[in-house]
Amino acid sequence: MHTSKYRRRNDSAAHYRGLVASSSALRTTLTLAAESVAYPMIMLNILDEHLQHTLLTVGMDDRPSLHRTDVLCDSVMRTGRPVLITDLAADERGQLPSLPDSGIRAYIGIPLTGREGLPVGTLCLLDVAPHELGADGIHTLTRFAAVVEEQLDLLRRRDPSPSHTTTDELAAALDADQIIPWFQPLVDLQTDTVVAFEALARWQHPTRGLLEPAEFLPLAEESDLIIDLDLAILARAVRQLRDWRSTHPELRVTANLSGRHFQHPDCVDRLRETLRAAAVPPDAVILEVTETASFPVNDATIAHITALRTLGFQIFLDDFGTGYSTLQHLLHLPCDGIKIDGATTRTLGTPTGDALIRALAGLADELGKLVVVEGIETPAQAAKAQQLGATHGQGYLWSPPTPTDAMHTDSDLGTVASPVRGCSTGITVSEPPPRPSEVRGNRLT
Secondary structure: OOOOHHHHHHHHHHHHHOOOOOOHHHHHHHHHHHHHOOOOEEEEEEEOOOEEEEEEEEOOOOOOOEEHHHOOHHHHHHHOOOEEEOOHHHOHHHHOOOOOOOOOOEEEEEEEEOOOOOEEEEEEEEEOOOOOOOHHHHHHHHHHHHHHHHHHHHHHHHOOOOOOOOHHHHHHHHHOOOEEEEEEEEEEOOOOEEEEEEEEEEEEEOOOEEEOHHHOHHHHHOOOHHHHHHHHHHHHHHHHHHHHOOOOOOOEEEEEEEHHHHHOOOHHHHHHHHHHHHOOOHHHEEEEEEOHHHOOOOHHHHHHHHHHHHHOOEEEEEEEOOOHHHHHHHHHOOOOEEEEOHHHHOOOOOHHHHHHHHHHHHHHHHOOOEEEEEOOOOHHHHHHHHHOOOOEEEOOOOOOOEEHHHEEEOOOOOOOOOOOOOOOOOEEEOOOOOOHHHOOOOOOO
């Protein structure tokens, strides 16, 4: 789930999310932008995979981070185009959770592009009264947005990395067992039961707190350090699974596996040894192959994947729906399923999105593969995904990624997963943790 344009956009946003955007020049630009179209309020927002972060406001109080599905700027980010709503009271989008009691009646969202050429945020203008605006006004705001982009890039040059992490620091963190798994449930959409937990990397940094994947995974992926990281997460995940399976023997874990592993002749032996050390059988583990565009479909790759499946591992191709290369891999690589990426999931309910997911699920079904849809956040998305042919789902509807110490076993694995924050399927979340981007200092979920 981290070679796509969607992932790259999230990584780009991470460079801006932590900027201290309180410079007088930036505030002046926002003030002038709002005054140019006679809007009383303006916000500078950065949107990552899950949240909208407000860096600066003019004419209004500071705003907390809000979930993307609750804000109008999500549509600006998804389309990369300005959005104008002259009267929210007459528009169905005015029913978003962040709006009904806010008194806001008019909205303008102008996309902001990061250095990598991808949308990373918005200029958001608000009014408490209906407010018409012509094409000239939108053009003016677009020019102001270009100035804001330059100012943000200048701030980024002063602070070129949100984490300042080096390869040596990341390697030392692996040696010190600071890279840990958080777990998110994988749910059977037909039975509403949890069948597995995906292990997702987090860095428990001794001084910066919990770091998000975007702050260290791109660095790891630039070298074979990603192999050590994958194996470290897998080792901890299967040790935890061994404890869970003492009461829930059918439970599985899923773990990410970079395509770089297949470039090494001992990759199968290393994975087998990792499971042997934990006394967990390979058929209890699903490996999600990532970075599929970065490795070739050749005899060696096919031989490695075939050997892993012969041992009992299930192999899923991750980050599906984002490119032709992944379709080639589905047609030519032996695998057990595909995982449709969160960017595609966001298009559920649109003609194009539904057609794409229906086509992918239909192709997978014809080939005898399972289909996981990740990034599900509403019951409507879960129902639509199942209707279109998906077999499994994953996302914040059931639970965010959760540390092991916030999970416990208390009921039968066959019970129904409870939507929204946690699941009562044998492994439950005792206290919903903050979303990853809300943790100070927080493969990409």
